[in-house]
Structures are given as C-alpha cells and as structure tokens.
Amino acid sequence: MVNVIFCGFGEDMDKRVIAKEGDLLLRVAQNNGVIIPTECKDGMCGSCAVKVEELDGELVDTGFKSEVDPDGWDKDKYTTYMEDKELDTLVEMGAISKKEAESAQQYAQQTPIRLACQCIIKGSLLVKPFE
Numbered sequence: 001m002v003n004v005i006f007c008g009f010g011e012d013m014d015k016r017v018i019a020k021e022g023d024l025l026l027r028v029a030q031n032n033g034v035i036i037p038t039e040c041k042d043g044m045c046g047s048c049a050v051k052v053e054e055l056d057g058e059l060v061d062t063g064f065k066s067e068v069d070p071d072g073w074d075k076d077k078y079t080t081y082m083e084d085k086e087l088d089t090l091v092e093m094g095a096i097s098k099k100e101a102e103s104a105q106q107y108a109q110q111t112p113i114r115l116a117c118q119c120i121i122k123g124s125l126l127v128k129p130f131e
C-alpha cells in the first residue's frame, strides 16, 4: 500500500488516500472524490494531465505536507514505465520536452507531468493539478 496525496484540487478534494501499487491514478482519484477532468480516458487528449512527485521513503503523518524520510528510498522499486502514447501526448501538448520524453523512455522513469488515465501507481505520490 502506498500514499497518494492530492493537493491543490480544492478544499474538499485535498486529501491523502491509501492506494495499492498497480492502481490507476485516475481511478484512485475518482474513488476518493477528487475530480480530475477527463475526455478520452485513453491517453490521447491530455485533459487529465497532473503534476506528480514521487515521495521518497516513509511519509510522516503531518496532514498534507509531504515530509519524508529520505532513508529507505529504493529507487528501483519506484521506477515507472511510461507508454509511448502518453509521452507523445505530453510532448504534443507542450507539458514536457521531447528530451524529457526520451529520458523517461531510456531510464524507465516518469516525467513530472503524467496523464492520470495512464498513470499506474508504483509508489507514494504527491499529485497536483496541471495548469
């Protein structure tokens, strides 16, 4: 189980929830009353783009702050493969550069902007709206 913190979505939607590794970020948001705009739900339109930050180590229980213990961070555990379709959409909408997309592909890392409908949760995340 991992922590997913939604921050900046609105008073009633800013919360920390527990998710399973392998859950889809969009589903976790919807199941917990956090509204992320969607259209295609297939990684093509970009309307569900969000900022994501991987949270290192164990979360300290301080509400919505992402205070973390840097010890215990296992980088390999949290690497995330992103599909070409998602990377192409993010580049097309100008959310990430082509270089960031290539780096994400090469090192199996996630970019700081993700499409919630394509984002499989691999570790604790801080999620903010993409504007």
Ligand code: FES
Binding pocket: 037, 038, 039, 040, 041, 042, 043, 044, 045, 046, 047, 048, 049, 115, 116, 117, 118
């Ligand atoms: S809803 Fe269209 S890319 Fe996610």
